[in-house]
Amino acid sequence: MGNKLEMLQAEALQLTPGERAALAQPLLASLDEDADIEEAWAVETALRISDIESGVVQVIPIADALAQVRASLK
Structure with a gap:
């Protein structure tokens, strides 16, 4: 699982700041319990x-x- 996470993180960090923000919003919202x-x-x-x-x-x-x-x- 760690390898997959590292791969996703590396790919995400190649996105523009706006794209990273757009990706982060639903991820953060999904953490809302x-x-x-x-x-x-x-x-x-x-x-x-x-x-x-x-x-x-x-x-x-x-x-x-x-x-x-x-x-x-x-």
């Missing part, structure tokens, strides 16, 4: 974006948010 968590985050992100775009929630500038946090910590 809990795809349900990723799906849950994707759903939550979509809901939050929808709430912002529809006006259900209002965003505040980061400077204001940080000022509120700092004030609450005093």
Whole structure:
């Protein structure tokens, strides 16, 4: 198995940086042990974006948010 891995690695290192990145993404994703968590985050992100775009929630500038946090910590 080690020989096959070494051969694949040697071939992969001959790819362009963009090609290596494209290869690495699905390999890294395949290591994710809990795809349900990723799906849950994707759903939550979509809901939050929808709430912002529809006006259900209002965003505040980061400077204001940080000022509120700092004030609450005093």
